[in-house]
Ligand code: Z5A
């Protein structure tokens with residue numbers, strides 16, 4: 001692993017509004033860490049490959065309709081079905097760079113009007129990230145980027161409410177990075193945050209989300 005001491009891997013999560021650059025930056029960070037000889041895998045939620053993930057994918061593409069609470073629980077189930085694999089990877093020394101996690105789950109459902117406590121409840125017991133990188137971009141600015149508007153939730157008014165809920169979820173593991181800066185500048189900041197996190201958490205115990 002990165003620190004060479006045989007410790008556990010780090011759970012690093014990227015969060016942010018639609019088109020804030022999470023997937024681009026996850027890929028860049030992954031290849032940087034691999035280049036450093038660090039055992040790393042790139043994960044994403046929703047994981048559209050599982051049977052639960054396929055239901056989520058159909059919903060997001062507007063190919064199916066689901067009650068708000070039902071889809072919320074499916075997103076959560078999609079994380080639960082990966083929890084034990086996630087834990088064994090981390091304990092085995094692999095760092096995971098995860099594109100969206102429970103914060104997306106809570107912020108999006110709460111933005112629809114669901115009670116935030118109710119939204120958090122099914123996330124309790126999932127693994128707590130060591131580092132959450134929030135890519136901060138104004139919704140209007142994100143909307144100007146490529147590919148916006150194809151799926152459910154991709155509307156500026158809705159994204160503003162999502163941003164407010166994200167804000168309320170911030171804790172000591174969060175680092176806010178200005179996602180409107182050039183791609184390379186953002187990339188540089190993420191490299192440093194990730195390297196620090198990986199070396200700091202090697203001997204730290206894995207914990208669960210405190211919600
Ligand atoms: N959702 C939920 O409701 N509950 C949950 O529990 C979870 C998710 C996990 C699908 O997610 C939806 O699921 C999502 C939340 C909800 N809501 N919506 N819509 P997804 O992760 O599959 O979404 P996505 O389709 O991958 O898109 P994204 O995540 O919104 O985009 P992104 O990954 O943040 O951005 P990107 O693809 O890296 O970049 C977008 C474009 O911007 C691209 O053309 C880049 O070249 C450009 N870009 C990126 N960075 C920059 C900078 N710095 N400057 C200029 N241009 C840039």
Ligand code: MG
Pocket residue numbers: 022023024099
């Ligand atoms: Mg993405």
